[in-house]
Amino acid sequence: MTDCLFCRIVRGEIPVARVAETEECLAFRDIAPQAPVHLLVIPKAHFGSLEDVTDASTVGAMSMLAQQVARSEGIAASGYRCVINTGVDGGQSVGHLHLHLLGGRSQGWPPG
Ligand code: 5GP
Ligand code: ZN
Numbered sequence: 001m002t003d004c005l006f007c008r009i010v011r012g013e014i015p016v017a018r019v020a021e022t023e024e025c026l027a028f029r030d031i032a033p034q035a036p037v038h039l040l041v042i043p044k045a046h047f048g049s050l051e052d053v054t055d056a057s058t059v060g061a062m063s064m065l066a067q068q069v070a071r072s073e074g075i076a077a078s079g080y081r082c083v084i085n086t087g088v089d090g091g092q093s094v095g096h097l098h099l100h101l102l103g104g105r106s107q108g109w110p111p112g
Contacts, residue, residue, distance in 0.1 A: 006096035010044045020069050024061045027069045027101070036104025037073045037080070041066045047097040050086045058097070059084075066101045075103030083111075 008014045010026055017029040019039055030038040041062045047053055063082070070076045080103030085092040 004046055004096050005094055006040075006042050006098065007046050010042070020065060020072065022061065022065055024058070025065045027065055030100070034100075035102040035107070037075050037102065039066075039069055039073070039101040041069070041099040041101060043097055048095050049092060049097055050084050053097065059099075062097075062099045066099055070101060070103060073103065079103065081107045 005014070009016050009028065016031075018026065019029065020027045021044075024045070025041055025043055027039050027041045030040050043058050043062060045058075047058065050059070053059060066082050067076075070080050080101060083100040083102065084090075084098070085100070
């Protein structure tokens with residue numbers, strides 16, 4: 001998807017604060033942070049949402065990068081939340097699979 005916002009970020013066409021990347025995934029800071037640490041972890045390949053994923057490797061790779069970045073951001077010991085908003089009721093606003101990594105403060109439950 002050439003005109004997808006996050007595909008454009010992967011290609012470097014839209015500047016973001018990149019934090020880490022692997023061959024498969026990229027982690028960067030959310031433009032509108034909802035917590036002291038708020039990163040997005042995305043696959044470099046385009047998936048519209050979690051509904052488009054057909055094997056375990058994509059989400060596995062995203063989760064491992066989230067774990068790595070949680071450690072490098074210093075929130076692994078205090079704890080953090082990983083969220084994958086999916087579809088309309090899930091509150092997904094960008095149509096490229098992404099994992100929110102939130103930390104640096106206590107997260108409420110249940111989410112809104
Ligand atoms: P969603 O609502 O789809 O789960 O999350 C999309 C996230 O992408 C939002 O938290 C939003 O702030 C973030 N976002 C949208 N556009 C940009 C952008 O251009 N740059 C960055 N860094 N984050 C963005
Ligand atoms: Zn995309």
